[in-house]
Amino acid sequence: AQRVTQPEKLLSVFKGAPVELKCNYSYSGSPELFWYVQYSRQRLQLLLRHISRESIKGFTADLNKGETSFHLKKPFAQEEDSAMYYCALSYLGQGAQKLVFGQGTRLTINP
Amino acid sequence: NAGVTQTPKFRVLKTGQSMTLLCAQDMNHEYMYWYRQDPGMGLRLIHYSVGEGTTAKGEVPDGYNVSRLKKQNFLLGLESAAPSQTSVYFCASSYPWRRGLGYTFGSGTRLTVV
Numbered sequence: 001a002q003r004v005t006q007p008e009k010l011l012s013v014f015k016g017a018p019v020e021l022k023c024n025y026s027y028s029g030s031p032e033l034f035w036y037v038q039y040s041r042q043r044l045q046l047l048l049r050h051i052s053r054e055s056i057k058g059f060t061a062d063l064n065k066g067e068t069s070f071h072l073k074k075p076f077a078q079e080e081d082s083a084m085y086y087c088a089l090s091y092l093g094q095g096a097q098k099l100v101f102g103q104g105t106r107l108t109i110n111p
Numbered sequence: 112n113a114g115v116t117q118t119p120k121f122r123v124l125k126t127g128q129s130m131t132l133l134c135a136q137d138m139n140h141e142y143m144y145w146y147r148q149d150p151g152m153g154l155r156l157i158h159y160s161v162g163e164g165t166t167a168k169g170e171v172p173d174g175y176n177v178s179r180l181k182k183q184n185f186l187l188g189l190e191s192a193a194p195s196q197t198s199v200y201f202c203a204s205s206y207p208w209r210r211g212l213g214y215t216f217g218s219g220t221r222l223t224v225v
Contacts, residue, residue: 009151034213044201046213086153096142096161097205099214101153
């Protein structure tokens with residue numbers, strides 16, 4: 001079965017420090033992974049998709065198939081990065097694209 | 112573009128009452144989804160639809176019903192609300208499956224059942 005695990009419910013770092021939000025997945029097929037961000041009481045927004053190998057707001061994420069991981073990283077955290085972050089796995093099942101989400105990590109950047 | 116719009120934004124229900132949450136999208140997306148968001152559990156899929164007139168069960172469908180009478184609308188119904196259904200509900204939509212395609216989410220409905 002498809003599963004996404006985010007081992008840290010809470011993560012707190014100081015402004016300017018590096019950030020790494022962990023994500024591990026379980027999927028027998030070719031994985032397609034995303035990071036979504038949710039700022040305080042707002043809707044979820046797509047942050048990154050692994051297929052694009054892009055950097056958004058200074059964040060990057062590399063898919064490591066050997067370790068089944070898709071960790072989100074940023075070298076220097078900013079206060080505006082404080083938010084809830086969800087890792088998600090996309091797969092095609094029963095005729096529809098579905099997203100399975102991890103439990104989420106609440107990131108707090110301290111001044 | 113409004114994107115995905117959910118109504119209402121907030122609601123308090125008494126146990127046993129019924130209500131319908133409305134999701135509307137103006138992006139001509141084929142697929143629509145209802146998720147619930149609970150602390151420590153992430154987002155869990157309730158029901159989804161791959162097109163007008165079709166619906167299917169997701170991970171946690173019990174206690175909910177849905178309808179997709181029009182392509183742009185996806186309704187989530189609670190026939191007899193229970194405190195366990197206190198949650199934030201998110202609707203999302205997307206085009207049919209294509210690699211790299213993400214979802215567009217609504218702003219959520221915060222539901223409290225007392």
